Amino acid sequence: MLKRTCYSDNMKDGKEVVLTGWVHERRDLGGIKFILLRDREGIAQITAPKKKVSEEIFKSMDSLGREWIIAVKGDVKSSPQAPGGLEVIPTEIEVISMAEPSLPLDPSEKVDADIDTRLDNRFLDIRKPRVTAIFKIRSDVLTAAREYLLSQAFVEIQTPKISASGTEGGTELFPISYFEREAFLAQSPQLYKQIMMATGMDRVFEIAHYFRAEESNTRRHLSESDAIDIEMAFIENEEEIMYILENLVSHILKYVSENRKKELDLLGVDISPLPKSFRRVTYDQAISFLQEAGFNVRHGEDLGTESEKALGNIVKEKYGDDLYFLTKYPLSTKPFYTNFDGNVARAFDLDYKGVEISSGGQRIHNVDILKTKIKEKGLSVSSFEAYLKTFRFGMPPHGGFGLGIDRLIMQMLNLENIREGVLFPHDRRRLEP
């Protein structure tokens, strides 16, 4: 097999190269034939004028089908008519793998396919340059996140994804059969990362996969998703956590906008402006903004999908911000471990274009208060024994957040469906591939 010497975006005029890739399109004009060869980094034009290539090569250009994998050896020539100004005059073409005709979808994007058809044939769908771009960006989001958190002295950890009971009881859990017992798939690392605060590790983060058995059928929900979770000790208030979160997200956006210009252009996305800090909108402000705009929202309730979306538009109009914190929620809307000031939760949500991408806050670290709150929420103290134990032998004040990676990417890239930003999304209906 011919060995690749470079990707399609790295050809130099006058050099001999070997490209490997997929036959994206073919054009046969009789005396001159073109193949557009697609690889990871782009598309190169292979040009075969009858008089400039061997008869064998000229003929073989006809026999190739769409999406066949080939290796092409040839000379790079600059040409004003070629896309990108460069083309390859082939001297050798090797077929590496053939593809059956009647592709289940069209990777050259001339004809759209439904999201369902696309996901059923995801390997073909991902061949589309625009889909590939999403996943290159996604990779960079995680690189940037690690880079920032490590720079702030966070330690990366891994916690169990199977356990005996649920954590916060907010969302539905997937039960699984665990030998002779029942167990559950993790929906959040919440309790574990809090336990880590009792270990002296001080600042930890985890990037992992979580499972939620919600009966949801929307563009924003998945049964499996990924999150970046952090927890940090010795904090005075939730503002210190928000500082980390806003800098983390800013760093991610900056990193992506600097390193993935080509991909962002391809997707038609401009992620600027890149604010350093994000606006704080209190719950009370949010309610009055919504009431002014004619929405029927009542104080004391969590915001519904419609209100959340509307608030995104209001904040954008008023201040021009895509990203903003929602702070000072009523305590009743938050989980039992949330710290408080009277009836106000010391917690926050981070919304991006009207969709919640993160929530967090300062936790209760006093074991007696924690027990009281567990009882108040109607939960049983005994089922939290292992968790509560870690609060009895020295627990610093602490807090953290969970940031939904799939939702961040969806909002950042203006994807219409969260599934677009996940390689193989699984949801209420889909379990394959």
Next chain:
RNA sequence: GCCCGAGUGGUGUAGCCCGGCCCAUCAUCCAAGACUGUCACUCUUGUGACUCGGGUUCAAAUCCCGACUCGGGCGCCA
């Protein structure tokens, strides 16, 4: 979980309201042919489809019922 909507060649669609003019439109793909600068090449010819089951009717892609599959909204949630 509740509600709304949709299933037509490989893919994306038109037709459905108002049954017959539909052995079903258009694009792309595929096959064959022509063409020396295409870049969604162009042109000619051809192959290929009404989700399934039941019902109404002289007649069903079209109307009714059910099943299956999918999309979306809400709730819940990140």
